[in-house]
Amino acid sequence: MDAIDRAAKMIANSRYAVVFTGAGVSAESRIPTFRGENGLWRRFDPEEVASIDGFMRNPKAFWTFAKELILKTKAEPNAGHYAIAELERMGIVKAVITQNIDGLHQKAGSKRVLELHGSLKFVDCLNCGRTFGWNDIIDKIETGNVACDECSSPYLKPRIVFFGESLPKDVLREAIDEAKRSDVFIVVGSSLQVYPTASIPFIAKDSGAKLIMINADPTEKDWLFDVVIYGKSGEILPKIVEKVK
Ligand code: APR
Ligand code: ZN
Numbered sequence: 001m002d003a004i005d006r007a008a009k010m011i012a013n014s015r016y017a018v019v020f021t022g023a024g025v026s027a028e029s030r031i032p033t034f035r036g037e038n039g040l041w042r043r044f045d046p047e048e049v050a051s052i053d054g055f056m057r058n059p060k061a062f063w064t065f066a067k068e069l070i071l072k073t074k075a076e077p078n079a080g081h082y083a084i085a086e087l088e089r090m091g092i093v094k095a096v097i098t099q100n101i102d103g104l105h106q107k108a109g110s111k112r113v114l115e116l117h118g119s120l121k122f123v124d125c126l127n128c129g130r131t132f133g134w135n136d137i138i139d140k141i142e143t144g145n146v147a148c149d150e151c152s153s154p155y156l157k158p159r160i161v162f163f164g165e166s167l168p169k170d171v172l173r174e175a176i177d178e179a180k181r182s183d184v185f186i187v188v189g190s191s192l193q194v195y196p197t198a199s200i201p202f203i204a205k206d207s208g209a210k211l212i213m214i215n216a217d218p219t220e221k222d223w224l225f226d227v228v229i230y231g232k233s234g235e236i237l238p239k240i241v242e243k244v245k
Pocket of ligand 2: 149
């Protein structure tokens with residue numbers, strides 16, 4: 001039986017499956033990943049564009065990066081996101097824990113999504129406290145002039161977790177609870193290099209879950225997994241859902 005068959009069997013027989021995703025699940029939606037050959041961290045310095053210190057020094061650098069990360073692609077969910085949402089509709093996947101801030105799981109129909117690194121849905125002015133929706137910000141990014149309508153401060157901060165900030169405690173606690181409850185834990189498209197997020201698959205394993213990895217490339221954590229499938233999540237996940245059905 002090949003790895004996809006073994007994964008489908010584990011998922012079909014699961015009582016409480018949980019999915020954990022990283023940038024790789026959105027790669028086929030043309031959102032660049034962070035690491036790997038054309039990863040964002042090859043073109044941008046995370047310290048400058050994705051750390052809280054960098055943001056406070058120069059918020060413009062973040063917004064230029066954000067344009068590259070999300071805006072340019074006008075990203076739509078891909079077959080991988082839809083397959084995960086389908087498994088939730090089938091009552092198999094109980095939660096999606098994601099490191100991604102692109103909102104594509106929700107766009108594809110997933111209901112229970114725990115966004116460990118926040119999302120770009122809302123942006124707050126650190127100066128006057130005014131909150132903007134992502135749509136208000138989009139045309140500001142296009143013009144390259146991201147400033148508050150109210151007080152014209154440039155410090156419009158999205159509700160994402162910058163390097164140097166701690167994860168939203170309540171979301172992290174919920175994610176850890178889901179990992180502990182899971183009997184099958186499926187990691188899709190993550191290099192598992194960023195902590196504390198990358199410790200969550202270990203928590204699932206320690207709680208007795210079977211672990212499945214779907215990733216384009218090998219990671220340093222493959223040894224942890226019961227089934228490892230190398231390839232594109234947008235191709236592999238729909239195949240697994242067909243077999244589960
Ligand atoms: N299908 C499946 N996996 C893919 C695909 C694909 N189409 N394309 C790329 N991948 C894999 C890569 O092999 C890589 O291992 O996705 C993984 C993406 O890893 P990273 O770019 O490191 O992304 P991620 O693990 O989500 O990074 C975690 O780091 O920079 C911070 O906050 C940022 O949330 C991010 C965190
Ligand atoms: Zn303001």
